[in-house]
Amino acid sequence: MRPAELDPLFVPITSYSGIGPKIADLIARALDRESGDDTRAVDLILLPPHRLIDRRHRPGVAFAQESEIVTLSLHIDRHMPPPPGRRNVPYRVLAHDETGEIALTFFNARSNWLEKQLPLGEKVLVSGRMEWFNGRASMVHPDRMAREGSDDPFPVIEPVYPLTAGLSPRILQKAIDAALEALPVLPEWQSKPLIDKNGFPSFGDSVARLHAPRDHSDMDPNAPARRRLAYDELLAGQLSLALVRQRIRALTGKPVRGDGRLREQLMAALPFHLTTGQIQAVDDILADMNSEERMLRLLQGDVGSGKTIVALIALVACVEAGGQGVLMAPTEVLANQHFATIMRLLENSGIRCAFLTGRTKGRERADVLEKIENGQAGIIIGTHALFQENVNYYNLLLAVVDEQHRFGVHQRLRLTAKGAAPHMLVMTATPIPRTLVLSAFGDMDVSRLSEKPAGRKPIATATMSIDRLPEILDRLRNAIDAGRKIYWICPLVEESDLVELMSAEKRFEWLKEHFGTVTGLIHGRMKADEKDTAMQDFKSGKTRLLVATTVIEVGVDVPDASIMVIEHAERFGLAQLHQLRGRVGRGDEASSCILLYKGPLGATAKARLSIMRQTEDGFRVAEEDLRLRGEGELLGTRQSGMPGFRLASLDVHADLLETARNDARHIVHEDPSLSSERGAALRMLLHIWRKDEAVRLLRAG
Numbered sequence: 001m002r003p004a005e006l007d008p009l010f011v012p013i014t015s016y017s018g019i020g021p022k023i024a025d026l027i028a029r030a031l032d033r034e035s036g037d038d039t040r041a042v043d044l045i046l047l048p049p050h051r052l053i054d055r056r057h058r059p060g061v062a063f064a065q066e067s068e069i070v071t072l073s074l075h076i077d078r079h080m081p082p083p084p085g086r087r088n089v090p091y092r093v094l095a096h097d098e099t100g101e102i103a104l105t106f107f108n109a110r111s112n113w114l115e116k117q118l119p120l121g122e123k124v125l126v127s128g129r130m131e132w133f134n135g136r137a138s139m140v141h142p143d144r145m146a147r148e149g150s151d152d153p154f155p156v157i158e159p160v161y162p163l164t165a166g167l168s169p170r171i172l173q174k175a176i177d178a179a180l181e182a183l184p185v186l187p188e189w190q191s192k193p194l195i196d197k198n199g200f201p202s203f204g205d206s207v208a209r210l211h212a213p214r215d216h217s218d219m220d221p222n223a224p225a226r227r228r229l230a231y232d233e234l235l236a237g238q239l240s241l242a243l244v245r246q247r248i249r250a251l252t253g254k255p256v257r258g259d260g261r262l263r264e265q266l267m268a269a270l271p272f273h274l275t276t277g278q279i280q281a282v283d284d285i286l287a288d289m290n291s292e293e294r295m296l297r298l299l300q301g302d303v304g305s306g307k308t309i310v311a312l313i314a315l316v317a318c319v320e321a322g323g324q325g326v327l328m329a330p331t332e333v334l335a336n337q338h339f340a341t342i343m344r345l346l347e348n349s350g351i352r353c354a355f356l357t358g359r360t361k362g363r364e365r366a367d368v369l370e371k372i373e374n375g376q377a378g379i380i381i382g383t384h385a386l387f388q389e390n391v392n393y394y395n396l397l398l399a400v401v402d403e404q405h406r407f408g409v410h411q412r413l414r415l416t417a418k419g420a421a422p423h424m425l426v427m428t429a430t431p432i433p434r435t436l437v438l439s440a441f442g443d444m445d446v447s448r449l450s451e452k453p454a455g456r457k458p459i460a461t462a463t464m465s466i467d468r469l470p471e472i473l474d475r476l477r478n479a480i481d482a483g484r485k486i487y488w489i490c491p492l493v494e495e496s497d498l499v500e501l502m503s504a505e506k507r508f509e510w511l512k513e514h515f516g517t518v519t520g521l522i523h524g525r526m527k528a529d530e531k532d533t534a535m536q537d538f539k540s541g542k543t544r545l546l547v548a549t550t551v552i553e554v555g556v557d558v559p560d561a562s563i564m565v566i567e568h569a570e571r572f573g574l575a576q577l578h579q580l581r582g583r584v585g586r587g588d589e590a591s592s593c594i595l596l597y598k599g600p601l602g603a604t605a606k607a608r609l610s611i612m613r614q615t616e617d618g619f620r621v622a623e624e625d626l627r628l629r630g631e632g633e634l635l636g637t638r639q640s641g642m643p644g645f646r647l648a649s650l651d652v653h654a655d656l657l658e659t660a661r662n663d664a665r666h667i668v669h670e671d672p673s674l675s676s677e678r679g680a681a682l683r684m685l686l687h688i689w690r691k692d693e694a695v696r697l698l699r700a701g
């Protein structure tokens, strides 16, 4: 197919008449996209209606119930325009059917328009919401009106789309109709056996039905059209990941073979024994790195399960083999913490570490860059600054990416381009169910740390109403006197960082009045060195009560902090609460977590808090979260970056995901550059679903 024929799919919606930049931005928002500029016709086509209005109910005036959507076949009796100059009096049209009379009411309507829509003495079909007042029937601004018997009456089943404020349903509908009308016939990208097995309609038929549902059963996510499109979406995702994986694997890795001397030294210096899970993970990783095929492994471990040491052993193995390893963290605070921990553990090892973040400037930066380039630095720790263009590695063997879901596939590739194809280890603290691992990471090997280090005591979790604040303060006073350390997490404020910050500062001042200088504060808007100082003070015990926004949620490790108070816990997602709580219970002291809420609680919030009380098992928490909220939000919208799906749902379509993964692997194996006939169609599928990395990869050959 010639590209020109595909244009209608990919034209920006701003090229439609009536859609200027402003409306395009509103439409983009309904599609969860940032700007209208690059919102394309096909994006509109793939916007599923979330409910439908059924106008088939035709009870007759007398039998229509209050607030019901009904369609009435009316005889128009009388027009009653407002008296001249009385604009606040409505225009009324009286009408009847064989069961009764009704008044149709319009505000600010032009009379000549109404006379045309509802001609006197004629029969007209009118649909809208029924109202009863003092035994009189009325309908204010009917949604639809059409002359009885006209060729083009309104649709009786009407899709309703998620809207953003300011966007009129009519404009959106018009744009969708225009996009559908221009849709060319596309070649089939799904395999024939799969289509036959599942009874999938074609893409064209599926989107047509998506927007013109015939009844409620078409809204079911497993209705054939929706299921087909869900499969398209899943396959596009899996294919993109499979292509990335294939490129990563295609570059042969360098086997990492050290003599074990440095690792032994490190193990001897550890104040604890590795858990069986840690030993197994280390074995897996070392075995992978020992081979010429590149490692692509996900190290998944619940909060506090001890992933860092596993990564460190792998990094040390690279130094032993005469190379380098990097550890990339998602935030400065975390990078700093990793650096401090690792420096301490490697104190007498002779291994040199370097630290590089966006904050490393001037001479210091030049110095670090030189050590990375000439190989003096064996282990390099930092943030995404580690893979910027001017950073050249001497012999990079391993890249460890912590908290991967913040980085995304593209960045993963960029890091990979450094050095001669380093092995990759991705660490994630979020216990993700298998379906999500598949959808977000594709086909990676997985090591799981499922047990916590020995000696950890359960975290006593309680929920309390904020009304009991005085009692809580007493308890905290005792705890501080007993030398314990406490986190106080301030409420999440969705609207703005600034409000969040203000509430944290207020809480800090208030707690400081109670507890004095042992109170510290850390929040996201602080400068990086202020954050470091706040963390240091808490670590050293200079402060004992750390008031924090969610900046500390990921990875912060202060093992002797043993109490956490979370304010407005009902505002947080489950995964986030679990991450937060994971900041305590990291040492051998018994810990507790107090979830403060402000009632009354909704059903979901109640369920969330109750799950938190019941279990500390991150995988269970994640499964429950998936059930309560749907996968798009599993990781909390703020930290997400995980793919949200438009039509697929991991809950409903788990079986399709598994099939899509196998399908994608098979495709990439048979036709790695997607050059066959089906390959060309699949390229289009990638375009349609915006799998930009994959498209770029294919272009690069």
Ligand SMILES: Nc1ncnc2c1ncn2[C@@H]1O[C@H](COP(=O)(O)OP(=O)(O)OP(=O)(O)O)[C@@H](O)[C@H]1O
Binding pocket: 272, 273, 274, 275, 278, 301, 302, 303, 304, 305, 306, 307, 308, 309, 428, 429, 453, 454, 554, 555, 556, 557, 559, 582, 586
């Ligand atoms: N086998 C072990 N026995 C005892 N303590 C351990 C063991 N392994 C790690 N630790 C300690 O447990 C704490 C948590 O480890 P680490 O910071 O690596 O956790 P993590 O898996 O990165 O968790 P999170 O994702 O929550 O940051 C650290 O203080 C670490 O020193």
